[in-house]
Amino acid sequence: MAEDSTLEAHEGGHAARSTYWIIAVVLAMITVLEVAVFYVPAIRGVIVPVLLVLSAAKFVLVAMFFMHLKYDSPVLTVVLSVGLVVATAIILAIMFLFGAIGRGTI
Amino acid sequence: MTTDAHATSFGLPHRKLAMWVFIGSECMFFGSLIATYLAYEDRSLVGPMPAEILNIPLTSVSTFVLLMSSLAMVLFLDGVQRNARTAARAWNAAVIGLGVLFLAGQVYEFRHFYHEGLTLQQNLFGATFFVLTGFHGAHVTVGVIWMTALLVLQFLGRLGPERSLDVEVAGLYWHFVDVVWIVIFTLIYLIQ
Numbered sequence: 001m002a003e004d005s006t007l008e009a010h011e012g013g014h015a016a017r018s019t020y021w022i023i024a025v026v027l028a029m030i031t032v033l034e035v036a037v038f039y040v041p042a043i044r045g046v047i048v049p050v051l052l053v054l055s056a057a058k059f060v061l062v063a064m065f066f067m068h069l070k071y072d073s074p075v076l077t078v079v080l081s082v083g084l085v086v087a088t089a090i091i092l093a094i095m096f097l098f099g100a101i102g103r104g105t106i
Numbered sequence: 107m108t109t110d111a112h113a114t115s116f117g118l119p120h121r122k123l124a125m126w127v128f129i130g131s132e133c134m135f136f137g138s139l140i141a142t143y144l145a146y147e148d149r150s151l152v153g154p155m156p157a158e159i160l161n162i163p164l165t166s167v168s169t170f171v172l173l174m175s176s177l178a179m180v181l182f183l184d185g186v187q188r189n190a191r192t193a194a195r196a197w198n199a200a201v202i203g204l205g206v207l208f209l210a211g212q213v214y215e216f217r218h219f220y221h222e223g224l225t226l227q228q229n230l231f232g233a234t235f236f237v238l239t240g241f242h243g244a245h246v247t248v249g250v251i252w253m254t255a256l257l258v259l260q261f262l263g264r265l266g267p268e269r270s271l272d273v274e275v276a277g278l279y280w281h282f283v284d285v286v287w288i289v290i291f292t293l294i295y296l297i298q
Binding site for chain 1: 116117118122123126127129130131132133134136137138140141142144145146162166169170173174176177179180181183184187274277278281282284285288289291292293296297
């Protein structure tokens with residue numbers, strides 16, 4: 001593992017093995033935090049934005065480090081971003097059309 | 107075949123770019139299913155309702171299992187790139203094992219819901235929940251089959267560093283299945 005710290009960008013720009021382990025620990029900790037937030041009644045009022053931020057953080061970490069977007073061509077980030085933007089638009093449009101926004105669903 | 111073979115005008119391998127385009131289209135597919143679930147989840151006329159039946163502790167463990175399978179996947183790719191055959195086989199076996207464990211949890215959950223009276227036809231919650239999580243489970247199943255095929259190639263000695271792109275493309279698919287579950291876990295299970 002000692003050599004890992006010097007291999008921040010090897011084999012086509014992928015992260016070191018130690019980085020993968022650190023990201024996995026962070027992902028596990030965020031998941032524990034999410035579940036903890038779910039069970040704390042005191043923060044019911046802000047649970048939606050808190051959980052969305054935590055979920056987005058996990059999404060970004062997996063995409064950047066495990067899927068190597070941080071080290072790969074920006075073209076791939078654009079391809080994923082286009083898909084995500086359209087998906088978000090689909091979700092908001094359907095929820096708006098069905099009156100779900102503001103009804104308490106999200 | 108090398109990892110640089112058949113590069114696109116972007117300088118990227120065709121298969122890698124194709125997988126990312128596929129992932130982009132899958133975002134829209136799962137976005138539609140998630141939107142349908144959110145639009146209908148509290149419009150059921152009869153129970154069971156989400157708050158009555160969703161098992162957060164079980165799903166939290168399933169989420170952890172899938173996250174750790176993503177770690178195993180990158181270490182599998184790392185092993186193939188370094189030509190560390192034993193490590194690569196072990197990590198691929200871990201990916202398969204964790205994937206099967208996740209699917210077992212989903213089968214248990216579906217059976218439990220069925221016995222509690224929640225079916226595909228019971229109400230809008232059941233219809234949208236089973237379609238969304240069922241499609242995700244189908245994706246995990248495809249991933250497990252894909253990884254198993256790669257494990258066979260490993261034992262045949264046909265998955266060396268020169269074919270690491272094969273593993274990288276499979277890994278992109280596996281990680282995407284993981285990030286979809288990250289979203290599902292939050293929107294369907296935790297935000298009720």
